[in-house]
Each structure stands twice: as C-alpha cells, then as structure tokens.
Amino acid sequence: MKNANTKSEILDYGPFYHGTKADLKVGDLLTAGFASNYKPEIIMNHIYFTALPNGAGLAAALAKGDGPQRVYIVEPTGNFENDPNVTDKKFLGNPTRSYRSAEPLRIVGELTEWVRQTPEEITRWKEALAKNTGEIIN
Template structure:
C-alpha cells in the first residue's frame, strides 16, 4: 500500500529494524532456499555494470517487475523468478525510487550491501499483460536514449 509523505519514515542503514517484511526479490536467476544474493555482481538492468547493492522490496508487485524486466532485458523469453528473502544486514530506502515520482517509498523498495538469504520461491505471482510490460520496456529505452537511465548505486 502506498505511503503518504506524512507516514514515511526514511529507512537508513542505522534505522531499518522497524521494517519487518516479508521481503521479495525478482530476478532471472534460478536460486534455492539458503542461497545468498550478494553485492558485486552484474546488474540485471544495465549490461556491463557491477551492482554495489542488492535490491529487494516488501511489495510482491515490485519484485514481479524485477523478475519480468530482468528476463525481458536479457531476451530469454522466460517468466523469471520471485523469491522471499531475508536481509542479513542493515538496509536503506532505494534512492532510485524513493521520493522520485511519489512521496515516500510507495514501492517499498530497499537496498543492502549485505547479503540476502533466499527463504523460498514464490510461485503464485501474476505477471503483467504483454502490452503493459512492453510499455515499461519502451519507457526504459527512452530513458537510455536520453541518457537518463541513471542508477544511484
């Protein structure tokens, strides 16, 4: 549920324990319970970029976008995977979305430099209609063409 700016309490590495989850991560990678996602790996969203953080969300819908976009951008034609994860260290609001289009952190998106442990795969998620997914991909392509596909990492 979207937060209003009067309800949003910024999540920082020093102040994140009040956010309890469950947490989700969407990806094209096949993982097993107990696996750990770590920073320092290639980004699912920018070829050749190493990500300094692991991104996750307390909103299943946000993780679904991650799964769908990562597979679409890789050109695999696969469904993608959504996992319930547990952060193993402190985390903060994802500055790439927090207070950008809407006040607060309505996508409940976070990032951490510490690992995330995979608890289980979520199988019963609903993907977006092909035209909705294509609209998002077109928007990302426009941002890239304009040089505005900046990831604060």
C-alpha cells in the same frame, strides 16, 4: 533491521521479495557486484528487494535472461536502506517499499502467485526503460 543512515530506524518488517530469472534454492545468497538489469555497463554495489510481491514480479519480468520469472522470499543479512532510485532522493517517501543492501539477501522461500505483466506491458516497460536517461544512484 536498522536503517543504514540512522542506525536506529526500522524501515519495514517484510516479508521481502526479490524478482529474477535465476534458478536458486532456499539458503542461497543473493549478492551485489553484478551488472544492472537496466544499464548493464554499471556494476551494482547493492542487491535490491521489495516488500511488495507484485513489484518483485515486475523486476522478474524485466530481468535479463531466458529463464522463467521467479519471485523469491528473502531476508536481509545486514542493514538496508530505502532504494534512492525510486524513493527519497527521486520521490517522496517509499510508496514502492523498495530497499537495497550492500549485504547479501538469504533466500528463504519462493512465491508462486503474483500479478504477472502481460507481454504488451513488459514491452512498454522495456521501451520506457530504454528511453530513460536518468542516472542510477549506485
């Protein structure tokens, strides 16, 4: 896959994961254009994913909704870039292996094992996010 900035740099070979509480099927497409999990007044221009299963698990734990936490194995259908909300523009490099794409992600499977956050950890994450005054780079 090509970096959207340079059109030549391969960022990561995956596999890639997306965490959510949505009940989806293999072949479904995840698309941009939905409210942010962290600032619902913002409609997101990108769909986010990571090469770290536990990072996707954390995203699933923090996702809106009442369903069970789900981590899907996904493949980008187009170019993608480092997620500037946690990399490059805010932190050096990409230690979280986090990415975003304006193009859909295709679900190719579901992961059932990852390190799950305890209820106390989830509460701490949600409290920290609620206090965060940083801007989302959309």
